[in-house]
Amino acid sequence: MKTIFRCVAAVLLATSASWAVAQSAQNFPNRALRMVIHFPPGGPTDFVGRALGQKLSEAWKQQVVVENRPGAGGVIGIENVLRAPPDGYTMLFGTGGSLALAPALRSNLPYDVFKDLAPISLLVVNPQILVVHPSLPVRSVNELIKLAKAKPGQINYGSVGPGSPQHMGMELLKSMAGVNLVHIPYKGTAPAMTDLIAGQISAMFNSMPSVLPQIASGRMRGIAVGSAKRSPAAPDIPTVAESGPALKDFQYVTWYAMLAHAGVPKDIIAKINGELVKALSEPEMAKRFSSQGAEPAPSTPEELGKFMRKEFEDWQKVIKSANIKLE
Secondary structure (H helix, E strand, C coil), rough: CHHHHHHHHHHHHHHHHHHHHHHHHHHHHCCCCEEECCCCCCHHHHHHHHHHHHHHHHHHHHCCCEEECCHHHHHHHHHEEECCCCCCCCCCCCHHHHHHHHHHHHHCCCCHHHEEEEEEEEEEEEEEEEEEEECCCCHHHHHHHHHHHCCCCEEEEEECCCCCHHHHHHHHHHHCCCCCCEEEEEHHHHHHHHHHHHCCCCCCEEEHHHHHHHHHCCCEEEEEEECCCCCCCCCCCCCCCHHHHHHHHCCEEEEEEEEECCCCHHHHHHCCCCCCCCCCCCCHHHHHHCCCCCCCCCCEEEEHHHHHHHHHHHHHHHHHHHHCCCC
């Protein structure tokens, strides 16, 4: 009799738990949510994150509070999300730099992005533009490669620091083209851009919102975009891949994605995903993002998980090829 009672109790407990999860998803959200962005306010990540946060607030009739938690290459923001209850009310607005590149570069991260975080959706892809100072006598990637081979080690480029996406994007170009360019790291985009405009450095990969106004004013020259296809925001600028057979597989973009604590129920993950996909599919939102060079790229949670893994593995190959090691 006791055995039968225990079996019945176990069944009731399991049924009750399933019902509770279903109910939590059905009623979700019934209070304010947090979206943690691991970058300072005012940048491209903030622009996209706050626009999506507003859409979610309108759809759910609940406030989505955007919190900027910059620092340590995304570690501070990600740890903040992982310390929150796994109930879906705290979301992570992450980037390829923190979700694929950093894990490929660093073995001492205090978390495992593939085990501790639950993918929700890819959000947008940002093609990066390779820009040069107007005094550099090149107007294409092929001309840059030719000049670099004629002057090995004499042409420099900037980035926002060792191991940053800009650094790795240029290292990818260097390894595929077989050229030697000197890396000059900076502590942020602003000082790197200032030195590029002043001619202190010759080249740099950077995001479209940062460089398109400078290209229009003639302070910089855009010679290529890193994406597989030309960007609607700069249709006259060719892709790096158009430069010839050696670079036909070149692709360097930055991307943003939404994730949560790995313990969040799948039904809640699916509900957040549905609203994000709906928001990103709106023509008004696509137009708004495209004007900044960001291309909406909604996905399923499973697709984002596979995409992150591939990005991680691709960067591992670049890091090994370039023998990059962070102190």
